[in-house]
Each structure stands twice: as structure tokens, then as C-alpha cells.
Amino acid sequence: MMSDTVLERTVEESQSERSEIIFPADANALGNLFGGRLMQFIDLVGAVAASRHARVPVVTASMDHLDFVAPVRVGELLILKASVNRAFKTSMEVGVRAMVEDVRGQRLRHVSSAYLTYVAVDADGAGIGVPRIVAETEHQKRRYEEAGRRRELRGEETTRKREMRMSLGEGWHL
Numbered sequence: 370m371m372s373d374t375v376l377e378r379t380v381e382e383s384q385s386e387r388s389e390i391i392f393p394a395d396a397n398a399l400g401n402l403f404g405g406r407l408m409q410f411i412d413l414v415g416a417v418a419a420s421r422h423a424r425v426p427v428v429t430a431s432m433d434h435l436d437f438v439a440p441v442r443v444g445e446l447l448i449l450k451a452s453v454n455r456a457f458k459t460s461m462e463v464g465v466r467a468m469v470e471d472v473r474g475q476r477l478r479h480v481s482s483a484y485l486t487y488v489a490v491d492a493d494g495a496g497i498g499v500p501r502i503v504a505e506t507e508h509q510k511r512r513y514e515e516a517g518r519r520r521e522l523r524g525e526e527t528t529r530k531r532e533m534r535m536s537l538g539e540g541w542h543l
């Protein structure tokens with residue numbers, strides 16, 4: 370089943386952005402944004418990009434290559450931008466870039482980047498086919514090519530996960 374009758378969508382249609390002012394409740398003992406909270410922001414903005422492309426519910430299959438480049442301090446303005454790099458059959462690779470905005474100097478500082486894979490699913494959790502992505506700009510075309518290479522590298526991990534699930538079955542285990 371396809372998520373939509375539309376066969377392709379542009380990268381621009383998936384683009385999503387999230388802004389967060391960092392509060393003390395989000396910080397670690399050093400007063401910097403806690404890594405797990407940043408991962409949550411990244412996952413959320415990435416899920417919006419994937420949902421905009423698929424136009425059905427999506428689940429996070431994996432997050433890879435998460436770089437914490439620089440700390441984010443309490444009171445800083447965090448900007449996260451996400452878009453679909455490439456759509457495959459039921460899955461999509463989304464790239465997320467997190468930056469701190471210096472509102473006075475109107476500058477951006479890169480703090481983190483990540484690649485995530487989301488899978489479009491129906492109400493029973495079964496995969497649904499997604500539209501192809503149309504990469505228009507040079508940047509988008511480069512990301513599209515790189516996403517293909519990363520998928521090849523990820524193949525082994527996907528197989529490992531499938532084997533793990535088959536050995537565990539669907540039930541609870543001690």
C-alpha cells in the first residue's frame with residue numbers, strides 16, 4: 370500500500386524547524402543542555418519532516434551518526450532544522466542540524482547533526498510505501514547520494530535487528 374497517491378515530493382515540502390529556549394530543567398550538572406534532551410528534540414523535528422513527506426504516521430527505526438559538536442548553555446536559543454534526504458520503499462532518511470542562534474549578532478553556531486531513519490506505518494504497524502523524494506538543489510542532490518551510501522552501510526545493522534527480533538519473538542522475556 371502507498372501512503373499517498375502522490376508518487377514524489379520535493380525536499381522542501383518535508384522541511385521542518387523547531388526553536389527551543391533552553392531552561393535549567395533541560396541541563397546537566399555543568400549547566401549545559403543534557404544530551405538525551407537534545408536527542409529528543411532531534412527525534413521530534415525529524416519525525417515532523419518524515420511525516421510531512423509520508424503524510425501518514427511514522428516510527429523511528431534508527432538514529433545514527435549523532436555528533437555533539439559543541440555544548441548548548443541554559444538560556445540559549447536552539448534551532449533545529451530537518452528534511453528528508455532520501456526516501457526508499459517504506460523508510461526515509463532524515464538529516465537534522467541543530468544550531469544555537471545568537472539573536473544579538475544574528476549568527477548561528479553549529480552544535481549537533483544527526484541522521485535518522487523513519488518508517489511509514491499503518492494502524493497495525495505494518496510498513497507503507499512512501500513517495501520518492503525530488504532533490505532539486507546541489508545540496509539536496511549531494512545529501513541524496515550520501516543517503517544512498519549510508520543505507521548500504523546500514524544494511525548489516527538492519528539485518529542484525531531483524532534477526533534479533535525473530536529470535537525474541539513478540540512476547541516478553543526475562
Ligand SMILES: CC(C)(COP(=O)(O)OP(=O)(O)OC[C@H]1O[C@@H](n2cnc3c(N)ncnc32)[C@H](O)[C@@H]1OP(=O)(O)O)[C@@H](O)C(=O)NCCC(=O)NCCS
Nearest residue numbers: 428429430431457458459460486488496523526527530531
Ligand atoms: C522500524 C520497524 C517498523 C521496521 O519494521 P520491520 O518489520 O523490521 O521491517 P523491515 O525489516 O521489513 O524494514 C522496513 C524498512 O525499515 C528499514 N529499517 C528497518 N530497521 C532499520 C534500522 N535499524 N535502521 C534503518 N532502517 C531500518 C528497512 O531498511 C526497510 O526500509 P525500506 O522499506 O525503505 O526498504 C520496526 O522495527 C518497529 O516498529 N520498530 C519500533 C519502532 C519504534 O517503536 N520506534 C520508537 C518510537 S517511534
